Amino acid sequence: MHNDEDELPDLRDGLNRQERIILYCLHEAQKELAGREVPTVMLYGRVLEHIDISEEEFQTVLTRLMGQASED
Numbered sequence: 001m002h003n004d005e006d007e008l009p010d011l012r013d014g015l016n017r018q019e020r021i022i023l024y025c026l027h028e029a030q031k032e033l034a035g036r037e038v039p040t041v042m043l044y045g046r047v048l049e050h051i052d053i054s055e056e057e058f059q060t061v062l063t064r065l066m067g068q069a070s071e072d
Helices: 017-032 040-048 055-071
Strands: none
Touching (some): 017 040, 017 055, 040 055
């Protein structure tokens, strides 16, 4: 269940709550795996510990974030 505020981007960096949690979980997993690639299913499991998000929505947000990273 989503709160409308979860969809609003933060003024500091433009990330919404879902994006911030996904990036946080990715960063923590990368530290644990010594910088190696994090399997998507592992990341999804970690994200689910913080927020309720469908696989489809997770993939959509992750794809959008990775697209932003490649544009920088």
